[in-house]
Amino acid sequence: MRIIAGxxxxxxxxxxxxxxxxxxxxxxxxESLFNIVGAMMPGRSVVDLxxxxxxxxxxxxxxxxxxxxxxxxxxxxxxxxxxxVAKLRYQDRSQIRLADAYRWARAHIAELDRPLAVFLDPxxxxxxxxxxxxxxxxxxxxxHLPEGSLIVLEAGRTLNDQIVPGLASWDxxxxxxxxxxxxxxDGGDGVIAGATTEAEASEESDDPEEAGDA
Numbered sequence: 001m002r003i004i005a006g007x008x009x010x011x012x013x014x015x016x017x018x019x020x021x022x023x024x025x026x027x028x029x030x031e032s033l034f035n036i037v038g039a040m041m042p043g044r045s046v047v048d049l050x051x052x053x054x055x056x057x058x059x060x061x062x063x064x065x066x067x068x069x070x071x072x073x074x075x076x077x078x079x080x081x082x083x084x085v086a087k088l089r090y091q092d093r094s095q096i097r098l099a100d101a102y103r104w105a106r107a108h109i110a111e112l113d114r115p116l117a118v119f120l121d122p123x124x125x126x127x128x129x130x131x132x133x134x135x136x137x138x139x140x141x142x143x144h145l146p147e148g149s150l151i152v153l154e155a156g157r158t159l160n161d162q163i164v165p166g167l168a169s170w171d172x173x174x175x176x177x178x179x180x181x182x183x184x185x186d187g188g189d190g191v192i193a194g195a196t197t198e199a200e201a202s203e204e205s206d207d208p209e210e211a212g213d214a
Contacts, residue, residue: 001055003088004031005038006062013084015053016077025056025121025154029175033152034059036171036182040117040150041065047109047118049101054081056119058088065117067093071101102133106140115148124156131163139165142183151183 001015004027025033033056034041042064048057051070061068068090070081078098085094097104101120109118118141122134141151142165153164159179161167171182 001053002027003059003062004034006059006064008058008062008088011062011088013053013055013058013087014080016080025052026178029154029178029180030055030059032173032175033154033180034063036173036180037117037150037152038063044117044150045069045112045114047071047105047112047116049105049118049120050122051081051096052077052121054084054096056121057094058084058090060117060119061090061093062088065093067095069095069097069112071097071099071104073098073100102137105137109141110144113146115146115150117150117152118145119152119154121154127155127157127163135163135165138163142166142185145185147185149185151181153181153183155179155181 001013003009003011003013041060044060044065046057046060046065046068048054048060048068048070051057051072054070054072057068057070070085072078072081075098078096081096085091085096101122105118109116120137122130126134138151138153145151153159153170155163156178159167159172159181164170164181167181169183173180173182
C-alpha cells in the first residue's frame with residue numbers, strides 16, 4: 001500500500017496480514033475518492049472511523065489535513081495504525097482510539113466543534129445485519145456536524161434511503177462493486193458539484209464478509 005498524493009506521496013505503508021479481518025480500501029477507490037474531496041483537506045480535521053490500516057486518514061494528512069483521529073476496534077489493526085503513523089512521522093497530528101466506532105461517534109463527535117471530514121467504511125456485513133446502526137450513526141453525524149463538514153461513506157452494496165438519510169443530497173459514485181457516497185454540510189442541499197451516480201471504474205471488491213476498512 002502507498003500514499004497516493006501530497007506531502008508523503010509514494011511513501012509505502014503497511015497493509016494487513018493475509019489472515020487479518022481488515023479489508024483495505026483499494027488504491028483505485030482511494031484515489032478516486034480523493035479526486036472528489038482531496039481539495040477540501042487542507043486546514044481540515046479528519047475523523048477516520050473503522051480506520052483499519054489508517055490509510056484513509058493518512059492520505060488526508062498527506063493532502064493537508066491539520067490532524068486526524070483514527071477509531072478502530074480491532075487491536076491488531078490499531079497496532080498497525082500506530083506503526084503507519086510513526087512510519088510517516090505524523091504522531092504529532094494523530095490521535096488513535098481503540099474503540100467501537102458507532103459508540104465513539106455518538107459520544108465524541110459533537111465535541112469536535114470545527115468543520116470535519118468524517119470517513120466511514122463499516123464492515124460490509126454490517127450493511128446486511130446491522131444497517132440500523134449505520135443509519136443511526138449517519139443520522140447523528142448529519143444532525144451534529146458543524147457547517148462546512150464532510151461525510152464520506154464507503155459501501156459494498158446498493159445504498160438506499162433506509163441506510164442513507166436524504167440520499168438525494170449525497171454524491172454517490174460506483175467503482176466496480178464498491179460505492180462511495182459524499183455529503184457536504186454547506187448550507188444548501190449538500191450535493192458536491194459534479195455529482196453523478198454512474199459507474200466510474202471497474203474494480204472487484206474484496207470478500208464482503210470481512211471487516212472494514214482502509
